Amino acid sequence: MSMLTNFAIGQYVPAESYVHRLDPRSKLLFVILFAFAVFMANNPVTYGILTIFVLSGVAAARISYGYMVKGLKPVWFLLLFTVVLHLLTTKGGEVYFETGWFSIHEEGVRQAIYMTLRIGLLVLISSLLTLTTSPIDLTDGLERLLAPAKKIGVPVHEVALMLSIALRFIPTLMEETDKIIKAQTARGADFESGNMVRRAKAMLPIVIPLFVSAFRRAEELALAMEARGYRGGEGRTRLRQLKFTWRDPALAVILLVIMGLVGWLRA
Amino acid sequence: MQISLENVTYVYGEGTPFEKEAISNLSLTIPQGAYVGIIGQTGSGKSTLIQHLNGLLKPTSGTLRMGDLEINRKTKQTREWRRRVGLVFQYPEHQLFEESVIKDVMYGPLNFDMPADMALLRAREALNIVGLPYDEFKDRSPFQLSGGQMRRVAIAGVLAMQPQVLVLDEPTAGLDPAGRKAILEAIYGIHQEQKLTTILVTHSMEEVARYADMLVVMAGGQIVMQGKPEDVFIQAERLRSLALDVPETVSLIHKLNQRLPMDQQIPLTLYREEELERHLLAMLTSGKGVRR
Ligand SMILES: Nc1ncnc2c1ncn2[C@@H]1O[C@H](COP(=O)(O)OP(=O)(O)OP(=O)(O)O)[C@@H](O)[C@H]1O
Ligand SMILES: [Mg+2]
Numbered sequence: 001m002s003m004l005t006n007f008a009i010g011q012y013v014p015a016e017s018y019v020h021r022l023d024p025r026s027k028l029l030f031v032i033l034f035a036f037a038v039f040m041a042n043n044p045v046t047y048g049i050l051t052i053f054v055l056s057g058v059a060a061a062r063i064s065y066g067y068m069v070k071g072l073k074p075v076w077f078l079l080l081f082t083v084v085l086h087l088l089t090t091k092g093g094e095v096y097f098e099t100g101w102f103s104i105h106e107e108g109v110r111q112a113i114y115m116t117l118r119i120g121l122l123v124l125i126s127s128l129l130t131l132t133t134s135p136i137d138l139t140d141g142l143e144r145l146l147a148p149a150k151k152i153g154v155p156v157h158e159v160a161l162m163l164s165i166a167l168r169f170i171p172t173l174m175e176e177t178d179k180i181i182k183a184q185t186a187r188g189a190d191f192e193s194g195n196m197v198r199r200a201k202a203m204l205p206i207v208i209p210l211f212v213s214a215f216r217r218a219e220e221l222a223l224a225m226e227a228r229g230y231r232g233g234e235g236r237t238r239l240r241q242l243k244f245t246w247r248d249p250a251l252a253v254i255l256l257v258i259m260g261l262v263g264w265l266r267a
Numbered sequence: 268m269q270i271s272l273e274n275v276t277y278v279y280g281e282g283t284p285f286e287k288e289a290i291s292n293l294s295l296t297i298p299q300g301a302y303v304g305i306i307g308q309t310g311s312g313k314s315t316l317i318q319h320l321n322g323l324l325k326p327t328s329g330t331l332r333m334g335d336l337e338i339n340r341k342t343k344q345t346r347e348w349r350r351r352v353g354l355v356f357q358y359p360e361h362q363l364f365e366e367s368v369i370k371d372v373m374y375g376p377l378n379f380d381m382p383a384d385m386a387l388l389r390a391r392e393a394l395n396i397v398g399l400p401y402d403e404f405k406d407r408s409p410f411q412l413s414g415g416q417m418r419r420v421a422i423a424g425v426l427a428m429q430p431q432v433l434v435l436d437e438p439t440a441g442l443d444p445a446g447r448k449a450i451l452e453a454i455y456g457i458h459q460e461q462k463l464t465t466i467l468v469t470h471s472m473e474e475v476a477r478y479a480d481m482l483v484v485m486a487g488g489q490i491v492m493q494g495k496p497e498d499v500f501i502q503a504e505r506l507r508s509l510a511l512d513v514p515e516t517v518s519l520i521h522k523l524n525q526r527l528p529m530d531q532q533i534p535l536t537l538y539r540e541e542e543l544e545r546h547l548l549a550m551l552t553s554g555k556g557v558r559r
Binding site: 066070179180186190208 | 284323354356359362363410424425428
């Protein structure tokens, strides 16, 4: 059950803030371009600038740092792995520590720190996006950004719709899973003990009801959409219009400044 | 088994922006053999409360006790607790998964290490109790039954575990009147027969009036009233302010009492339909008719 509560992390947290009220299109573009900046960074100053920026972004979005750090949980293993790999294999510069075949070099430590920062920054900036943008805004933004691809036959509307339905139902399915796990636990199910085969079999009482309910929901949703006259994206107007405000050019300026600084100060 | 709760608080999503205190500082004692009705508006914390009763949720703070067992925030092992307390969830039909009804009902007993022949026997009894004749239903797929039949299979699945305490979360939601009555009567039957401590969560005052000998009224994560049904029903105004109502029988008694002379007032303890009926008949036939 605690396993499931972790999935709440990364979910939209409604609030009023500069970051929340940015247009989703700007935020999406920003994250992509910011990722370039992260890959450009290669010395303490540039990494420092990016880190400070991300930290102030989190503050501007009124999200607690503790909560953001929890968001790093799913990637901690990746981070650890990167650190160990660099410490062990990257050679060069001063030798800090040596026993037999094993040695830690200056370059290894540097790369370990940089890679950690790089992954951490990318995860943080993208969770900042999903934490401050509702799934509907996110897919709307994506659909609008990708609209030109319709001309070459990409089913942008359909893909966006699928995405938004999927996003919409993730929390529902999580709740459902939680409920079914509890119900079977109440009937004495044991998911922890036994060998692999036994454990896999123990999952059946969860997986089967979950599939049954997912299919039921899918059918109901399809029926409800048809009943209300849904016929695909052709000629469909929008209830909610995305609008750029003063916030968006401001973000563009911020981005330019960051990219400029990183480009100028990198080694 | 007597169960007692001391200052139990539960917070969902502790340490996230979605933090929500669902029940706060509840203290409650459920006596051995009682039939307790829990009522309260939607979102008042009923389901959260009863998930504590068999260790599915552990209190954020506070303690639960049953016999020699105890659950608090740090408790690891809750299996023994679960064996003693059977919990039927809201919409339990969504938890069915086996290929046949009998296998599904036997799932719980087998999980608690009951020998297979014993489990079969219990499953058979349980199916009969909930009104699904064993021979007719045992080999059918649970997914081909009607919603009400599925519900009964799920309830049988918990009964077959032979718990000492039975907890039901709105077992009649979405059923037709006859189906409701059948299920509740079956449960009441085993409650009386086996002195099974029973806890029923419901939105229906009629249901609690009929079966419960103790009522717990919840609002906003707290217990706002508890006691004998008549002691709760007398506070009709308070109940209404909590968006609840008194049973039909109670409002009938109130209405009649306004017209009846002081020496013929009907006591509120007669809130059960049959008892009220008997009392009124006695009044009518003894010649002391209602004056206009
Ligand atoms: N898994 C959960 N995560 C977060 N909050 C929850 C969760 N389950 C319930 N809550 C919240 O806790 C409060 C109490 O919910 P609970 O399900 O106990 O109410 P209830 O009295 O059973 O309502 P109902 O009559 O609708 O079943 C509600 O405000 C609900 O939103
Ligand atoms: Mg409930």
